[in-house]
Every structure is written in structure tokens, then in C-alpha cells.
Amino acid sequence: MNQYGMNSYQGVIDVPREETASLLSKVLAITAFGFLMTAAGVATAPPWGMFVGMIAVFGLVFAINFARKSSPGLALGLFIALSYFMGWEIAPIIHRYVATIGSQVVFQAAATTGFGMAAMGCFAYLFQINYRKVAGIGFAALLLLMLAGIASMFFHFLTPDAYSWMTLGVFTLLTVGDFARIRAGGDGRSAVSLALSIYLDAINIFLAVLQLMGGRRSRD
Structure with a gap:
């Protein structure tokens, strides 16, 4: 048993919220700056940049x-560099939607992702969640x-929308687990490492939402 009366091996650690507020603020600040760098990467990506970015x-x-x-x-x-090159990787997708549908759908997908991430963060902080179990289930689902996705490339049994809904479900689970990890004190991981997990979750959720909205x- 730890000093808070919970078994840390179970992945549910009742750390007072004020003790994780500093860690959460660092993670969110790093993640937010990462998204700004990604936007810069999208805006400056060369035509050949997708493969290099990947x-x-x-x-x-x-x-x-x-x-x-x-x-x-x-x-x-390195995280800042990664977030910039992520912009190169996703730039062709963003530019395609802007050219065919309009920039509004990109902003709506980004706003929906932001509100969704905030809701998942609040959920993880309001309830005690076994982040190790959630992470294990999420990894298996991933x-x-x-x-x-690989099988569907050959047998075509998944539509793009169906795959996007599945992606949304999997990364929603992973996001809740990642926020619960921060709520539990970070499990020994640094703010940058935790921010990387949240950032990658959000990027995948954004792309799934963009596909669904686009x-x-x-079709309208």
C-alpha cells in the first residue's frame, strides 16, 4: 500500500489533484505548443514533404x-521537431479537404477534437480509473x-467512415487512459513523454473526425 492508501500496482493511485495540477499544466502547455508547430508545418510543407515527415x-x-x-x-x-514534421505528414490530407470542401471543415474538426479532449480530461480527473488496465485494452484495440486496416486494403470490408469510427473509439480509450495516468502522478514518466502520448492521441482523433465530417x- 502506498501513502495514499491505494495499491499503485493496480494503476489507481489516489493522488490529490493539487499535486498533479503542475504536471497537467506542463503537459497541456507542451501539447498546445506542439499543435502550433504542427499548424506551422502544414502551412510550410513542401509538395514532397509527406514521406519525409512520416x-x-x-x-x-x-x-x-x-x-x-x-x-x-x-x-x-525533439518533441517540437516531431510536431513540426507531423504537419508535413498530414499536410496533403488537410490541403485536400480545404481544396474540395473548404477550410471550415478543418476548423470544425479541430474545435470538435479540442472540446472532446477537454471532456475526456475532465472525465479522467473526476473518476478514479485504472490507467494500466485502460492502456492495456487500448493497446490491444489499436x-x-x-x-x-491492413486486411481491409486487400478485402475492402471497411468503409473509410467505419474505419474512422473505430479509430475514434480506440483513441478515445487511449486518451482517457493517458489523462488518468497524469491524474495518478505520471507513473514516473516525464512531462514531455506524457505530452507526446496526448498529442498523438489528439492527432489521430482529429484525422478521424475530419474524415467523418468531410x-x-x-455527400450533401
Whole structure:
């Protein structure tokens, strides 16, 4: 038993909210700045930038996880670079929706994502959630989602909207788990590492919402 009377192995740690407020504020500040850098990346992405951005993001995720404990400052710099190159990766998607439907759908998807992330954060802070169990279920669901996506490329049994709804469900679960981890004190992870998880959750939710909104608009 820990000092708060809860078994930390179970993933439910009753840490007073005021003790995690500082960690949450750091995570949200880093994440918000990351989104600003992503917007800059979208605005400045070259026509050939999608593949470069994809490779850069993939490599930077591993670099951040390697540097997060040994050099927090370096990890923060790597996160900023990752968020910028994420803009390169998703720029063709954003520009396609702007060109075919209009910029309003992008702003609406971003606003919906923001409100949704805030609601999930509030839910995680209002209730004691076993973040380890939620993260385990979410990771298993993510693997199934990836396998379903690969299989659908060959057998075409999932529509884009169906896959987007599945993505939305999986990353909603992961987001609640990530906020619950922060509520429990971070589980030894740095603010940058926690911000990376929240940021990647939000990016995937945003793309799923954009697909759903864009698909509906194109059918109207």
C-alpha cells in the first residue's frame, strides 16, 4: 500500500489533484505548443514533404523515448521537431479537404477534437480509473485496428467512415487512459513523454473526425 492508501500496482493511485495540477499544466502547455508547430508545418510543407515527415516522426518518437530521462531539454526539442514534421505528414490530407470542401471543415474538426479532449480530461480527473488496465485494452484495440486496416486494403470490408469510427473509439480509450495516468502522478514518466502520448492521441482523433465530417459534407 502506498501513502495514499491505494495499491499503485493496480494503476489507481489516489493522488490529490493539487499535486498533479503542475504536471497537467506542463503537459497541456507542451501539447498546445506542439499543435502550433504542427499548424506551422502544414502551412510550410513542401509538395514532397509527406514521406519525409512520416519518416521523421517515426524516428523522433524513438528518439524522444530514448532522451526523455537522460536529457529532458533535448526531449522537449525533439518533441517540437516531431510536431513540426507531423504537419508535413498530414499536410496533403488537410490541403485536400480545404481544396474540395473548404477550410471550415478543418476548423470544425479541430474545435470538435479540442472540446472532446477537454471532456475526456475532465472525465479522467473526476473518476478514479485504472490507467494500466485502460492502456492495456487500448493497446490491444489499436493492434486490432491496425490489422483490420491492413486486411481491409486487400478485402475492402471497411468503409473509410467505419474505419474512422473505430479509430475514434480506440483513441478515445487511449486518451482517457493517458489523462488518468497524469491524474495518478505520471507513473514516473516525464512531462514531455506524457505530452507526446496526448498529442498523438489528439492527432489521430482529429484525422478521424475530419474524415467523418468531410465525408458527410461531400455527400450533401
